[in-house]
Amino acid sequence: MAKTGYVLAEFEKEGGLLAAAARLRELGHRRLDIHSPVPLHGADEALGLRKSPVPLIALIAGVSGAVGGYLMQWWMNAVDFPINVGNRGLHSPPTNIPITFECGVLAASLAIVFGLFALCGFPRTHHPVFEVEGFRTASMGALWLSAEVNQGDEEAVAGELEKLGARQVSRVGANP
Amino acid sequence: MSVTTREIAPDLDALQGAPVLVGRPDDQQITNDLFQPVWQATRRGWLALLGIAISLTGLLFFAATYTFVVGIGAWGNNIPVAWAFGIINFVWWIGIGHAGTLISAILLLFQQKWRTSINRFAEAMTLFAVMQAAMFPVLHLGRPWFAFWLFPYPSALGVWPQFKSALMWDVFAVSTYFTVSLLFWYVGLLPDLASLRDSSRSRAARIAYGIFALGWRGSARHWRHYRIAYLLLAGLATPLVLSVHTIVSFDFAISQLPGWHTTIFPPYFVAGAIFSGFAMVLTLIIPARKVFHFEHVITQRHLENMAKVLLATGLMVSYGYLVEHFIAWYSGNKLEAFAFFQTREHGPYAPVYWLMIACNVVVPQIFWWRRARRSIVLLWIASILVNVGMWTERFVIIVTSLHRDWLPSSWANYRPTWVDWSILSGTIGFFGFLFLLFLRFVPSVSASEVKELRRELEHEGHSLDAAASTHGS
Numbered sequence: 001m002a003k004t005g006y007v008l009a010e011f012e013k014e015g016g017l018l019a020a021a022a023r024l025r026e027l028g029h030r031r032l033d034i035h036s037p038v039p040l041h042g043a044d045e046a047l048g049l050r051k052s053p054v055p056l057i058a059l060i061a062g063v064s065g066a067v068g069g070y071l072m073q074w075w076m077n078a079v080d081f082p083i084n085v086g087n088r089g090l091h092s093p094p095t096n097i098p099i100t101f102e103c104g105v106l107a108a109s110l111a112i113v114f115g116l117f118a119l120c121g122f123p124r125t126h127h128p129v130f131e132v133e134g135f136r137t138a139s140m141g142a143l144w145l146s147a148e149v150n151q152g153d154e155e156a157v158a159g160e161l162e163k164l165g166a167r168q169v170s171r172v173g174a175n176p
Numbered sequence: 177m178s179v180t181t182r183e184i185a186p187d188l189d190a191l192q193g194a195p196v197l198v199g200r201p202d203d204q205q206i207t208n209d210l211f212q213p214v215w216q217a218t219r220r221g222w223l224a225l226l227g228i229a230i231s232l233t234g235l236l237f238f239a240a241t242y243t244f245v246v247g248i249g250a251w252g253n254n255i256p257v258a259w260a261f262g263i264i265n266f267v268w269w270i271g272i273g274h275a276g277t278l279i280s281a282i283l284l285l286f287q288q289k290w291r292t293s294i295n296r297f298a299e300a301m302t303l304f305a306v307m308q309a310a311m312f313p314v315l316h317l318g319r320p321w322f323a324f325w326l327f328p329y330p331s332a333l334g335v336w337p338q339f340k341s342a343l344m345w346d347v348f349a350v351s352t353y354f355t356v357s358l359l360f361w362y363v364g365l366l367p368d369l370a371s372l373r374d375s376s377r378s379r380a381a382r383i384a385y386g387i388f389a390l391g392w393r394g395s396a397r398h399w400r401h402y403r404i405a406y407l408l409l410a411g412l413a414t415p416l417v418l419s420v421h422t423i424v425s426f427d428f429a430i431s432q433l434p435g436w437h438t439t440i441f442p443p444y445f446v447a448g449a450i451f452s453g454f455a456m457v458l459t460l461i462i463p464a465r466k467v468f469h470f471e472h473v474i475t476q477r478h479l480e481n482m483a484k485v486l487l488a489t490g491l492m493v494s495y496g497y498l499v500e501h502f503i504a505w506y507s508g509n510k511l512e513a514f515a516f517f518q519t520r521e522h523g524p525y526a527p528v529y530w531l532m533i534a535c536n537v538v539v540p541q542i543f544w545w546r547r548a549r550r551s552i553v554l555l556w557i558a559s560i561l562v563n564v565g566m567w568t569e570r571f572v573i574i575v576t577s578l579h580r581d582w583l584p585s586s587w588a589n590y591r592p593t594w595v596d597w598s599i600l601s602g603t604i605g606f607f608g609f610l611f612l613l614f615l616r617f618v619p620s621v622s623a624s625e626v627k628e629l630r631r632e633l634e635h636e637g638h639s640l641d642a643a644a645s646t647h648g649s
Contacts (some may be wrong), residue, residue, distance in 0.1 A: 007394075014338050018500075022598075033393075033395045033396060033397060034395065034396040035393055035394045035396075036394050037203060037343075037367070037371070037394055037399075037624060037627055037630070038397070038624060038628040038631060039396075039403055039625050040396065040397035041562075043239060043396035043399070043400075044396065044400055047396055049396065049400055050586065051402045052274065052400050052404045052405075054401050054408065055404060055408060058244065058408050058412075072317075072328065073339040075529050076328060076336035076339070077336065077338065077339050077340070080336060081334070081336045083338065085338070085340070087417070088340065092340055094632070095329060095340045096339060096343040098348070098349065098419065098423050098426070099339055099345060099348045101415075101419055102345075102348040102352040102416075102419070103347055103348070105352055105412050105415070105416050105419075105556045106355060106356065108354040108408075108412055109355065109356045109359055109360075109409060109412055109413075109477065110355070112359075112381070112405045112408055112409055112412075113359045113363060113405070113409070114407070115401075116363070116401050116402065116405040117390070118389075119401045120392075120395075120397065120398045120401060120402075121389055121391070122386075122390040122391055122392075123390040124390070124391035125387060125389075125390065125391045127385050127391060127393060129393060130393075135373035136375070138373045138374070138393065138394050139367065139370040139371040139373070139393075140203060140204065140207045140371050141203025141204050141207065141373060141394070141627075148396075158377070161281045165228070176269075
């Protein structure tokens, strides 16, 4: 695999940033990212990102959790360890409702959060973009664009970004 | 920044009310203001409060250890009042926690902008309150070291829990609630933890916050998953919070004791929980807002809206009291009538009952007046009275219903012991201890959400201006 490096560019305005991302995509760069302190409208379109799979993950986990919770209660109380309490039915659907619901919510929430971590690649406390000292502002107020480029292409992309109106452009050396 | 709301109060639009964000601070300003409590040097006042909280926490651990060694006999519980402080405090604390979820989840779904500055605060309160709550049933087990028996795990005993018991429902409800609240709070914190990492001046802080930020880069790829994940968690937390206090109320409602056996319990418990939780948010946020100079992000509008919620939920709670009494009369059941019209109003615990009525029914009525809703001192005092009132409500429900049982021969009064009082005050201290750590190490108002709010308000301002100009032409 070819060695890659990163080019980072800070933009002043949201419009300029999104236009620059769209332009680089036109030029054939695919490994782009936008970094901002708040979610930006239009970022997904500029980067050509598809819809997040998180809702589907949540649905599958939630339904499985609820079904699993119900089966657990039925199997434990009616099959594996039946106790006759005042001749009440061993399998009692109404009394299974609360725990079925809680199991569904618990499974869905855990899947959402750990699914989010997996999709974002967390935890990953080190990343080449952190090499640029100025990038610290990305989480506070500044708007940044990052492009992962093949070794040797850095200069061309940096030049393009400067032309597109970046306030500052930095390069991060190739990483093996 | 020291803009006070009073300066801008006189020329308010009556329909708009006070703003949810005073001024339009830029991102840097918001970061600086909201992170100030984290980056500033430790204050003496904070240390003093921490000292008090740690001493009370010590008292809690001492009293809990004493309970482990001596047994439940160290508490004032007896037969018939077998459920006393343990359950009163459990229900009280968990109810307090509910406002946090309401503010962060339900108000998010309803797109209420005023939730933004107070949600982190309220969620932290939820977490810490649920931690206190969960301690009580475990201590009350008698043999708390076997608490893990409550969970369905394959054991050599070959026994499974009995899921027809409301107490098992509690185990699942409370543990799910704690887990989901923790996840929701932590996910909400991620962008701010990254900002803390990036604004830190020391290497140690950078590493510590860097680990907790998990590598958040504010990337569009992160935000894309993050936004929907946060919204879905809010969507799940909303029915969850309603289910938790409903299940807590089932502990009582599915029994047959007069005073407990009523169908109004689930909604009335949920309303009471929100009522006490909002009161606790006010009790905590009013001093914190003052000390940290957060008046421009936690504005008059937030306090006034919370006062309105107190009034509304207070009325729901009052309605609950009314219906309980009506049904007791309407059912024609002698034991019900005795519980509701004799023991509560005239029994040995009548003063507690009347204190409950004063705090929960009478006190919130002052919030019909705008002057009261805008008076910070009145709000703070009322919030404390509501907390007291909601504690006495649980005392009334539990102790007065139990102490006059079916047979006069088994009647007995209940008196809490020093161990009971120590554990209660100890949990207040432990809660305070956790809260003080939260205020010191994490921004108590979400900077990333306030930044987003500012953009939304600016956007609205622009479209309003645009609408006005087209109207004029």
